[in-house]
Amino acid sequence: MADSLTLPHSRLRSSGGTPIVLVIGGGASGNAITILLRRAGIAVDLVEARPDWNATTGSGITLQGNALRVLRELGVWEQVEASGYAFGSLGVTAPDGTVLFVAEDIQTGGEDLPATLGMQRPRLQQLLINAVRASGAGVRLGTTAEALEQDADGVSVRFSDGTSGRYDLVVAADGLNSATRAAIGIAEKAEPTGMAIWRIAAPRPESVTRTDLAYGGPAYIAGYCPTSENTIYAYVVEACRDRAAIDPATYADEMRRLAQGYGGAWPEITEHITDPKKVNYTWFDRLLVEGSWHRGRVVLIGDAAHCCPPTMAQGAAMSLEDASVLAELLTSGRDWDDELLQGYHDRRISRVRTVVEASVQIGQWQLDGVRDADIAGLVGSTMNLLKERP
Missing domain, CATH: 3.50.50.60 (FAD/NAD(P)-binding domain)
Known part of the structure; x- marks a missing residue:
């Protein structure tokens, strides 16, 4: 084609x-x-x-200021800004959802751009395709x-x-x-690093206005990022498994099992982890x-x-x-x-x-x-x- x-x-x-x-x-x-x-x-x-x-393809993407600077150079920044969700801090929580601390994000693209912006990955790709x-x-x-x-x-x-x-x-x-x-x-x-990630796009809980990361619990990391006024992408990071041994039909079950161990906004997010076709499983890789x-x-x-x-x-x-x-x-x-x-x-x-x-x-x-x-x-x-x- x-x-x-x-x-x-x-x-x-x-x-x-x-x-x-x-x-x-x-x-x-x-x-x-x-x-x-x-x-x-x-x-x-x-x-x-x-x-x-x-x-x-893809659920969501987190773009920090230095990425936004290039998107502005490409002439798509205004559309990116309108499509995404900008924020300026990062929360670290306990697995039960208790906020341990909040750190201000560094504005790597300069003071005239947000520190961080989340957006739906397919939307970013479409904007670049149009350009x-x-x-x-x-x-x-x-x-x-x-x-x-x-x-x-x-x-x-x-x-x-x-x-x-x-x-x-x-x-x-x-x-x-x-x-x-x-x-x-x-x-x-x-080369694989030994970790893997489960990802899904989901509706945005009203309480989610930035990225929050929980370290520990059933997985190494559980986090989410708002990608628009109405959407987020959520992810859970664990040790990598044999991909061939995981039936894609069980992807939602596997991610939901891990996500159910987290509090805060997670119970609301977990309700939407139902369709295995909307869950992505990927190993972490390293190359230089x-x-x-x-x-x-x-x-x-x-x-x-x-x-x-x-x-x-x-x-x-x-x-x-x-x-x-x-x-x-x-x-x-x-x-x-x-x-x-x-x-x-x-x-x-x-x-x-x-x-x-x-x-x-x-x-x-x-x-x-x-x-x-x-x-x-x-x-x-x-x-x-x-x-x-x-």
């Missing part, structure tokens, strides 16, 4: 002409860099493996890049439908299990590609280069920042050479490494049963670092 905006069979850059970029993957980072490059007048083709462009379409990029859905052949001047790509194209640069935004990453000889793969994030004229972005558990809610933010930094460099007037692409990596690696390692550490402390872990200190130092522009 192909989108109505299709790619020509071959696109060649003439001498001194406008460069042509292929973006593989239509998630947050792929959509974002497409929008930014098109704004600069660069021709972009985007291919996405899923025919539905991931427009209906990609409005940009005039070529789009093909249900299509993958099957083969890439590089030379000194560009990349020849053969697609899954038998068509082909010629590009000056290929941006691999095809996610955690990136086939493009493997195709260009980067061997790193995502060491060394360069490019090979020749193919460059990794977002989860294809790095991913981390959502213990700090920074995964999407790191992907969006990648897009912003890479687009800035590609539109700077400099040659698209090894120096520029290595410069992209060099600007990102320290910041991304800090987030990945902190996110993994928070989970590891819980797996190891460390009772005096300074989670608040680690989160605070990391978030203060993220106030600086990438």
Whole structure:
């Protein structure tokens, strides 16, 4: 099934002409860099493996200020603000719902943006899809890049439908299990951290006006985030199990069993954990590609280069920042050479490494049963670092 905006069979850059970029993957980072490059007048083709462009999957997402800053750069901030639920604090509770303390969130995007905003993930994806379409990029859905052949001047790509194209640069935004990453000889793969998460979208209890996290109880973490005036997404984190051994028909039963051990707003939330098709179960993974994030004229972005558990809610933010930094460099007037692409990596690696390692550490402390872990200190130092522009 192909989108109505299709790619020509071959696109060649003439001498001194406008460069042509292929973006593989239509998630947050792929959509974002497409929008930014098109704004600069660069021709972009985007291919996405899923025919539905991931427009209906996912429950909710927590976006902190540094993510909102990039969404403002993309021109969708006003729609995001209208669609989501902004708040500025984080509550930590006992499993029975007793509030232990409330901390003010750090405004990593600056004082003119909320510290945190929750929204329904499909709504965010739809806003980005609309912006990609409005940009005039070529789009093909249900299509993958099957083969890439590089030379000194560009990349020849053969697609899954038998068509082909010629590009000056290929941006691999095809996610955690990136086939493009493997195709260009980067061997790193995502590794499970030992934790897994149950997620569901649910109606918002009137009392839920921020994220609250309960540590301990039947699971390691139980939390929720308001995603609009009427909705939240709720989640429970436990040790990972063999996914093949869990019948998807029991997903609601499994999540409800864990959630019933929590007080506060949880009894009201648990009433809505009934449909197994609305419950998602996912392992936490870790990935950080060491060394360069490019090979020749193919460059990794977002989860294809790095991913981390959502213990700090920074995964999407790191992907969006990648897009912003890479687009800035590609539109700077400099040659698209090894120096520029290595410069992209060099600007990102320290910041991304800090987030990945902190996110993994928070989970590891819980797996190891460390009772005096300074989670608040680690989160605070990391978030203060993220106030600086990438």
